[in-house]
Amino acid sequence: RGAAAAPEERQRAGSGRRPGRALPSPTSLLPSPRPAHGGTRARWRRAAGGCGRRASFPPLSSRPPAVSWRGAPGALRTASPRCWPGAGRRCSTSSWRCRAPGTTTATGGLKASILDLHSGALSLGKQFVNLYRYFGDKIQGIFTEEDFALYRDVRQRIQQKIAQAFGISSSSMYLTKPTFFSRINSTEAKTTHDEYWHPHIDKVTYGSFDYTSLLYLSDYAEDFGGGRFVFMDAGSNKTIEPQAGRVSFFTSGSENLHRVEKVHWGTRYAITISFTCNPDHGIGDPVLM
Numbered sequence: 346r347g348a349a350a351a352p353e354e355r356q357r358a359g360s361g362r363r364p365g366r367a368l369p370s371p372t373s374l375l376p377s378p379r380p381a382h383g384g385t386r387a388r389w390r391r392a393a394g395g396c397g398r399r400a401s402f403p404p405l406s407s408r409p410p411a412v413s414w415r416g417a418p419g420a421l422r423t424a425s426p427r428c429w430p431g432a433g434r435r436c437s438t439s440s441w442r443c444r445a446p447g448t449t450t451a452t453g454g455l456k457a458s459i460l461d462l463h464s465g466a467l468s469l470g471k472q473f474v475n476l477y478r479y480f481g482d483k484i485q486g487i488f489t490e491e492d493f494a495l496y497r498d499v500r501q502r503i504q505q506k507i508a509q510a511f512g513i514s515s516s517s518m519y520l521t522k523p524t525f526f527s528r529i530n531s532t533e534a535k536t537t538h539d540e541y542w543h544p545h546i547d548k549v550t551y552g553s554f555d556y557t558s559l560l561y562l563s564d565y566a567e568d569f570g571g572g573r574f575v576f577m578d579a580g581s582n583k584t585i586e587p588q589a590g591r592v593s594f595f596t597s598g599s600e601n602l603h604r605v606e607k608v609h610w611g612t613r614y615a616i617t618i619s620f621t622c623n624p625d626h627g628i629g630d631p632v633l634m
């Protein structure tokens with residue numbers, strides 16, 4: 346069974362699965378003093394915005410071209426041809442490496458393994474809690490408008506990059522859920538949906554995904570060991586090494602069966618931002634509630 350199982354609680358919580366570090370109590374979710382450098386938010390800003398200075402972030406379209414491509418028969422589809430490239434595709438960018446000193450070992454103020462930005466679902470050992478409901482107004486101490494603006498900006502750039510790379514229309518793609526941060530470490534899986542290392546197909550796992558994108562927020566071999574992303578192709582696997590700032594995207598069907606290697610040490614952070622061709626499955630960008 347893949348990372349893929351889509352159990353009811355995840356449906357309800359609107360989130361996915363990853364290895365969970367059991368959280369001692371809900372109070373651990375309360376805002377804690379942030380490290381001067383670091384934390385999940387700082388990590389996100391650095392990877393998405395370039396050393397925390399948004400202005401220095403190069404537009405996705407100016408990044409180096411795809412380093413890996415594959416054409417393969419796509420699944421039969423009824424979606425608009427403007428949204429579908431007609432064949433399974435994949436692409437990953439190089440990352441531009443820039444990091445502030447002292448940030449690599451910082452850990453997030455939130456001890457979560459999965460945080461779905463759309464619903465607020467946060468994995469908590471064997472359960473999910475709703476972060477937005479839990480914090481109510483105080484959520485603004487956790488996230489700011491600026492964080493969500495940054496998300497929108499990155500989402501838009503990734504959307505445009507996918508459209509450009511696959512020769513489809515960006516306006517025919519819709520953000521879909523879940524859209525989530527993940528944290529993976531070597532802690533034992535708490536539930537079967539924490540077992541991220543199984544081969545799976547995102548379209549099956551998440552239902553609405555037509556295009557999956559992953560923005561990595563930490564570096565393979567430097568911040569964590571194991572944890573490479575593996576496309577399981579007939580005859581030969583192809584591996585992507587996460588690097589902070591690297592974006593990988595691919596069509597979400599059976600043509601892109603994949604898995605993530607077990608993380609042996611350290612902590613791996615990523616954010617998943619995915620798109621659907623079906624407007625009925627589209628969601629708005631996450632907003633502060």
Ligand SMILES: O=C(O)CCC(=O)C(=O)O
Pocket residue numbers: 348361527547550559574603604605615617
């Ligand atoms: O984090 C990754 O590299 C991939 C995660 C994944 O396969 C998924 O969320 O479905």
Ligand SMILES: [Fe+2]
Pocket residue numbers: 545546547603
């Ligand atoms: Fe996946």
